Amino acid sequence: MKIALLGYGKMGKAIERLARARGHEVVLIVDENNRATCTDDQLKQADVAIEFTTPVVAVDNYNWCFRNHVPVVSGTTGWLERWDEVMMSREQLGGGFFYASNYSIGVNIFFHLNRWLARTMARFADYKVSVEETHHIHKLDAPSGTALTLAKDILKEHPEYTSWVLDEGKVEAGELPVKAKREGEVPGIHSVTYKSGVDEIQIYHSAYSRDGFAQGAVMAAEFLMGKKGMFGMEDLIKIKDEN
Numbered sequence: 001m002k003i004a005l006l007g008y009g010k011m012g013k014a015i016e017r018l019a020r021a022r023g024h025e026v027v028l029i030v031d032e033n034n035r036a037t038c039t040d041d042q043l044k045q046a047d048v049a050i051e052f053t054t055p056v057v058a059v060d061n062y063n064w065c066f067r068n069h070v071p072v073v074s075g076t077t078g079w080l081e082r083w084d085e086v087m088m089s090r091e092q093l094g095g096g097f098f099y100a101s102n103y104s105i106g107v108n109i110f111f112h113l114n115r116w117l118a119r120t121m122a123r124f125a126d127y128k129v130s131v132e133e134t135h136h137i138h139k140l141d142a143p144s145g146t147a148l149t150l151a152k153d154i155l156k157e158h159p160e161y162t163s164w165v166l167d168e169g170k171v172e173a174g175e176l177p178v179k180a181k182r183e184g185e186v187p188g189i190h191s192v193t194y195k196s197g198v199d200e201i202q203i204y205h206s207a208y209s210r211d212g213f214a215q216g217a218v219m220a221a222e223f224l225m226g227k228k229g230m231f232g233m234e235d236l237i238k239i240k241d242e243n
Protein backbone atom coordinates (compact mmCIF):
# COMPACT_ATOMS: atom_id res chain seq x y z
CA MET A 1 0.00 0.00 0.00
CA LYS A 2 1.25 3.50 -0.88
CA ILE A 3 0.73 5.97 1.96
CA ALA A 4 0.75 9.78 2.08
CA LEU A 5 1.58 11.01 5.57
CA LEU A 6 -0.11 14.32 6.29
CA GLY A 7 1.61 15.52 9.45
CA TYR A 8 5.10 14.38 10.34
CA GLY A 9 5.29 15.07 14.04
CA LYS A 10 5.23 12.58 16.92
CA MET A 11 2.45 10.48 15.35
CA GLY A 12 3.54 10.85 11.71
CA LYS A 13 6.97 9.48 12.58
CA ALA A 14 5.60 6.56 14.63
CA ILE A 15 3.20 5.70 11.78
CA GLU A 16 6.00 5.82 9.19
CA ARG A 17 8.05 3.32 11.23
CA LEU A 18 5.14 0.91 11.79
CA ALA A 19 3.85 1.21 8.20
CA ARG A 20 7.27 0.34 6.77
CA ALA A 21 7.53 -2.59 9.20
CA ARG A 22 4.21 -3.90 7.78
CA GLY A 23 5.63 -3.70 4.22
CA HIS A 24 3.98 -0.43 3.13
CA GLU A 25 5.57 2.37 1.16
CA VAL A 26 5.46 6.02 2.24
CA VAL A 27 5.23 8.00 -1.02
CA LEU A 28 4.60 11.48 0.38
CA ILE A 29 5.40 13.23 3.66
CA VAL A 30 3.71 16.58 4.31
CA ASP A 31 4.35 18.92 7.21
CA GLU A 32 3.80 22.60 7.87
CA ASN A 33 6.95 23.55 5.94
CA ASN A 34 6.17 21.90 2.60
CA ARG A 35 2.33 21.82 2.60
CA ALA A 36 1.98 24.88 0.36
CA THR A 37 4.22 23.40 -2.35
CA CYS A 38 2.76 19.85 -2.36
CA THR A 39 0.77 19.15 -5.54
CA ASP A 40 -2.39 17.19 -6.24
CA ASP A 41 -0.34 14.86 -8.46
CA GLN A 42 1.95 14.06 -5.55
CA LEU A 43 -1.03 13.24 -3.31
CA LYS A 44 -2.62 11.09 -6.02
CA GLN A 45 0.40 8.76 -5.95
CA ALA A 46 -0.97 7.42 -2.63
CA ASP A 47 -3.60 4.71 -2.11
CA VAL A 48 -4.45 6.21 1.28
CA ALA A 49 -3.57 9.33 3.29
CA ILE A 50 -3.07 9.25 7.05
CA GLU A 51 -3.67 12.64 8.69
CA PHE A 52 -2.29 13.53 12.14
CA THR A 53 -1.75 17.29 12.21
CA THR A 54 -3.44 20.02 14.23
CA PRO A 55 -7.08 20.99 14.90
CA VAL A 56 -6.77 24.11 12.72
CA VAL A 57 -5.40 22.56 9.52
CA ALA A 58 -6.96 19.09 9.56
CA VAL A 59 -10.20 19.96 7.73
CA ASP A 60 -8.31 21.58 4.81
CA ASN A 61 -6.29 18.40 4.49
CA TYR A 62 -9.43 16.21 4.46
CA ASN A 63 -10.90 18.36 1.69
CA TRP A 64 -7.63 18.12 -0.25
CA CYS A 65 -7.90 14.32 -0.06
CA PHE A 66 -11.62 14.27 -1.02
CA ARG A 67 -10.98 16.47 -4.08
CA ASN A 68 -8.28 14.08 -5.23
CA HIS A 69 -10.23 10.89 -4.42
CA VAL A 70 -7.60 9.70 -1.94
CA PRO A 71 -9.28 8.01 1.06
CA VAL A 72 -8.12 9.52 4.33
CA VAL A 73 -7.59 8.15 7.84
CA SER A 74 -8.17 11.01 10.25
CA GLY A 75 -6.40 10.93 13.61
CA THR A 76 -6.32 14.61 14.49
CA THR A 77 -8.51 15.60 17.43
CA GLY A 78 -10.04 18.96 18.38
CA TRP A 79 -11.83 19.71 15.09
CA LEU A 80 -15.20 18.01 15.78
CA GLU A 81 -17.21 21.26 15.80
CA ARG A 82 -16.69 21.07 11.99
CA TRP A 83 -17.91 17.45 11.77
CA ASP A 84 -21.09 18.23 9.75
CA GLU A 85 -19.15 20.33 7.26
CA VAL A 86 -16.64 17.51 6.72
CA MET A 87 -19.41 14.93 6.33
CA MET A 88 -21.10 17.14 3.74
CA SER A 89 -17.99 17.67 1.66
CA ARG A 90 -17.12 13.96 1.91
CA GLU A 91 -20.55 13.12 0.57
CA GLN A 92 -20.45 15.73 -2.20
CA LEU A 93 -16.97 14.74 -3.37
CA GLY A 94 -17.49 11.02 -2.78
CA GLY A 95 -14.49 10.42 -0.52
CA GLY A 96 -13.47 7.65 1.84
CA PHE A 97 -13.04 8.78 5.46
CA PHE A 98 -12.06 6.89 8.61
CA TYR A 99 -12.16 8.70 11.95
CA ALA A 100 -11.29 7.54 15.46
CA SER A 101 -10.57 9.72 18.47
CA ASN A 102 -8.22 6.93 19.49
CA TYR A 103 -6.79 4.21 17.20
CA SER A 104 -5.42 1.98 19.95
CA ILE A 105 -7.13 -1.41 20.19
CA GLY A 106 -6.83 -1.23 24.00
CA VAL A 107 -8.67 2.07 24.16
CA ASN A 108 -11.43 0.73 21.92
CA ILE A 109 -11.90 -2.19 24.33
CA PHE A 110 -11.94 0.45 27.10
CA PHE A 111 -14.67 2.35 25.17
CA HIS A 112 -16.69 -0.85 25.14
CA LEU A 113 -16.23 -1.27 28.92
CA ASN A 114 -17.22 2.37 29.42
CA ARG A 115 -20.49 1.90 27.52
CA TRP A 116 -21.27 -1.27 29.46
CA LEU A 117 -20.47 0.38 32.82
CA ALA A 118 -22.49 3.50 31.91
CA ARG A 119 -25.54 1.34 31.16
CA THR A 120 -25.10 -0.64 34.37
CA MET A 121 -24.52 2.38 36.62
CA ALA A 122 -27.54 4.24 35.25
CA ARG A 123 -29.64 2.24 37.76
CA PHE A 124 -27.58 3.38 40.78
CA ALA A 125 -28.27 7.03 41.51
CA ASP A 126 -25.89 7.18 44.52
CA TYR A 127 -22.86 7.19 42.22
CA LYS A 128 -21.49 10.37 40.60
CA VAL A 129 -19.39 9.89 37.49
CA SER A 130 -16.32 11.80 36.28
CA VAL A 131 -13.79 11.44 33.44
CA GLU A 132 -10.09 12.28 33.69
CA GLU A 133 -7.31 12.39 31.09
CA THR A 134 -3.57 13.10 31.36
CA HIS A 135 -1.38 13.93 28.33
CA HIS A 136 2.00 15.48 27.45
CA ILE A 137 2.44 19.24 27.74
CA HIS A 138 2.54 19.75 23.91
CA LYS A 139 -1.07 18.71 23.39
CA LEU A 140 -3.12 21.55 21.82
CA ASP A 141 -6.69 20.41 22.61
CA ALA A 142 -8.42 19.79 25.95
CA PRO A 143 -10.20 17.64 26.81
CA SER A 144 -8.69 14.94 24.60
CA GLY A 145 -10.75 13.46 21.78
CA THR A 146 -10.73 10.17 23.69
CA ALA A 147 -12.13 11.81 26.85
CA LEU A 148 -14.88 13.35 24.73
CA THR A 149 -15.81 9.95 23.30
CA LEU A 150 -15.98 8.57 26.86
CA ALA A 151 -18.07 11.52 28.09
CA LYS A 152 -20.50 11.42 25.15
CA ASP A 153 -21.06 7.68 25.62
CA ILE A 154 -21.79 8.25 29.34
CA LEU A 155 -24.23 11.09 28.56
CA LYS A 156 -26.23 8.76 26.29
CA GLU A 157 -27.00 6.53 29.32
CA HIS A 158 -27.27 9.16 32.08
CA PRO A 159 -30.05 11.72 31.54
CA GLU A 160 -29.25 13.25 34.95
CA TYR A 161 -26.30 14.93 33.15
CA THR A 162 -27.22 17.40 30.41
CA SER A 163 -23.68 18.06 29.12
CA TRP A 164 -20.01 17.47 29.83
CA VAL A 165 -17.86 20.30 31.16
CA LEU A 166 -14.10 20.84 31.35
CA ASP A 167 -13.48 20.57 35.09
CA GLU A 168 -11.49 23.63 36.11
CA GLY A 169 -12.76 23.63 39.67
CA LYS A 170 -16.35 24.76 39.20
CA VAL A 171 -18.89 22.15 38.09
CA GLU A 172 -22.63 22.86 38.15
CA ALA A 173 -25.34 20.31 38.93
CA GLY A 174 -26.20 18.32 35.81
CA GLU A 175 -22.71 18.72 34.30
CA LEU A 176 -20.46 15.70 33.77
CA PRO A 177 -16.94 16.79 34.83
CA VAL A 178 -14.01 16.02 32.50
CA LYS A 179 -10.62 16.85 33.98
CA ALA A 180 -7.63 17.41 31.63
CA LYS A 181 -4.10 17.26 33.09
CA ARG A 182 -0.90 18.11 31.19
CA GLU A 183 2.31 16.49 32.50
CA GLY A 184 5.74 15.90 30.92
CA GLU A 185 5.70 13.49 27.99
CA VAL A 186 2.73 11.27 29.02
CA PRO A 187 1.45 9.50 25.83
CA GLY A 188 -2.13 9.23 27.16
CA ILE A 189 -3.98 8.13 30.31
CA HIS A 190 -7.78 8.00 30.64
CA SER A 191 -10.04 6.98 33.50
CA VAL A 192 -13.73 6.96 34.34
CA THR A 193 -14.72 6.95 38.02
CA TYR A 194 -18.07 6.36 39.71
CA LYS A 195 -18.07 7.53 43.36
CA SER A 196 -20.68 7.02 46.06
CA GLY A 197 -20.50 7.91 49.77
CA VAL A 198 -19.10 4.46 50.55
CA ASP A 199 -16.92 3.35 47.62
CA GLU A 200 -15.71 3.97 44.11
CA ILE A 201 -15.44 2.05 40.85
CA GLN A 202 -12.85 3.00 38.26
CA ILE A 203 -11.87 1.88 34.77
CA TYR A 204 -8.47 3.01 33.51
CA HIS A 205 -6.32 2.88 30.39
CA SER A 206 -2.70 3.97 30.10
CA ALA A 207 -0.74 3.96 26.82
CA TYR A 208 2.95 3.05 27.30
CA SER A 209 3.92 4.74 23.99
CA ARG A 210 2.36 5.98 20.71
CA ASP A 211 2.84 2.59 19.02
CA GLY A 212 -0.71 1.40 19.77
CA PHE A 213 -2.22 4.52 18.15
CA ALA A 214 0.11 4.23 15.14
CA GLN A 215 -0.54 0.52 14.63
CA GLY A 216 -4.32 1.07 14.71
CA ALA A 217 -4.03 3.94 12.21
CA VAL A 218 -2.08 1.75 9.77
CA MET A 219 -4.66 -1.04 10.18
CA ALA A 220 -7.40 1.52 9.46
CA ALA A 221 -5.54 2.59 6.29
CA GLU A 222 -5.28 -1.05 5.15
CA PHE A 223 -9.05 -1.38 5.73
CA LEU A 224 -9.91 1.92 3.98
CA MET A 225 -7.85 1.40 0.81
CA GLY A 226 -10.16 1.32 -2.24
CA LYS A 227 -13.27 2.24 -0.20
CA LYS A 228 -15.66 5.20 -0.29
CA GLY A 229 -17.88 6.11 2.67
CA MET A 230 -17.54 6.84 6.34
CA PHE A 231 -15.91 4.36 8.73
CA GLY A 232 -14.80 4.06 12.34
CA MET A 233 -13.13 1.57 14.68
CA GLU A 234 -16.38 -0.39 15.07
CA ASP A 235 -15.93 -1.37 11.39
CA LEU A 236 -12.38 -2.55 12.02
CA ILE A 237 -12.72 -4.37 15.35
CA LYS A 238 -16.17 -5.73 15.78
CA ILE A 239 -16.85 -5.72 19.52
CA LYS A 240 -20.55 -6.15 20.15
CA ASP A 241 -22.24 -4.09 22.86
CA GLU A 242 -24.38 -6.33 25.08
CA ASN A 243 -26.62 -5.48 27.97
Ligand SMILES: NC(=O)C1=CN([C@@H]2O[C@H](COP(=O)(O)OP(=O)(O)OC[C@H]3O[C@@H](n4cnc5c(N)ncnc54)[C@H](OP(=O)(O)O)[C@@H]3O)[C@@H](O)[C@H]2O)C=CC1
Pocket residue numbers: 006007008009010011012030031032033035052053054055057061074075076077078100101102103104213
Ligand atom coordinates in the same frame (compact mmCIF):
# COMPACT_ATOMS: atom_id res chain seq x y z
N1 LIG B 1 -6.66 9.42 17.09
C1 LIG B 1 -5.59 8.98 17.74
O1 LIG B 1 -5.44 7.77 18.03
C2 LIG B 1 -4.52 9.94 18.11
C3 LIG B 1 -4.67 11.26 17.80
N2 LIG B 1 -3.66 12.14 18.03
C4 LIG B 1 -3.88 13.49 17.52
O2 LIG B 1 -3.09 13.66 16.35
C5 LIG B 1 -2.71 15.01 16.20
C6 LIG B 1 -1.20 15.09 15.97
O3 LIG B 1 -0.53 14.66 17.12
P1 LIG B 1 1.08 14.69 17.21
O4 LIG B 1 1.69 13.93 16.09
O5 LIG B 1 1.40 14.33 18.60
O6 LIG B 1 1.37 16.26 16.97
P2 LIG B 1 2.71 16.97 16.53
O7 LIG B 1 2.60 18.39 16.96
O8 LIG B 1 3.89 16.19 16.97
O9 LIG B 1 2.66 16.91 14.93
C7 LIG B 1 1.81 17.70 14.15
C8 LIG B 1 2.38 17.74 12.75
O10 LIG B 1 1.47 18.43 11.88
C9 LIG B 1 2.25 19.19 10.99
N3 LIG B 1 1.47 20.21 10.33
C10 LIG B 1 1.11 21.44 10.75
N4 LIG B 1 0.38 22.06 9.81
C11 LIG B 1 0.28 21.20 8.77
C12 LIG B 1 -0.36 21.24 7.50
N5 LIG B 1 -1.05 22.32 7.09
N6 LIG B 1 -0.30 20.13 6.70
C13 LIG B 1 0.39 19.07 7.07
N7 LIG B 1 1.03 18.97 8.25
C14 LIG B 1 0.97 20.02 9.09
C15 LIG B 1 3.39 19.72 11.83
O11 LIG B 1 4.42 20.17 10.99
P3 LIG B 1 5.81 20.78 11.57
O12 LIG B 1 6.54 19.58 12.10
O13 LIG B 1 6.46 21.38 10.34
O14 LIG B 1 5.39 21.76 12.62
C16 LIG B 1 3.73 18.45 12.60
O15 LIG B 1 4.57 17.62 11.82
C17 LIG B 1 -3.24 15.73 17.44
O16 LIG B 1 -4.49 16.31 17.13
C18 LIG B 1 -3.46 14.60 18.46
O17 LIG B 1 -4.45 14.88 19.39
C19 LIG B 1 -2.49 11.77 18.62
C20 LIG B 1 -2.30 10.47 18.98
C21 LIG B 1 -3.29 9.46 18.77
Ligand SMILES: O=C(O)C1=N[C@H](C(=O)O)C[C@H](O)C1
Pocket residue numbers: 077101102135139143144145146147187188189213
Ligand atom coordinates in the same frame (compact mmCIF):
# COMPACT_ATOMS: atom_id res chain seq x y z
O1 LIG C 1 -2.51 14.26 21.49
C1 LIG C 1 -2.25 13.09 21.83
O2 LIG C 1 -1.11 12.72 22.11
C2 LIG C 1 -3.36 12.11 21.85
N1 LIG C 1 -4.50 12.48 21.37
C3 LIG C 1 -5.66 11.69 21.23
C4 LIG C 1 -6.81 12.28 21.99
O3 LIG C 1 -6.96 13.51 21.97
O4 LIG C 1 -7.60 11.54 22.57
C5 LIG C 1 -5.42 10.22 21.50
C6 LIG C 1 -4.35 9.91 22.51
O5 LIG C 1 -4.88 9.98 23.79
C7 LIG C 1 -3.11 10.74 22.33
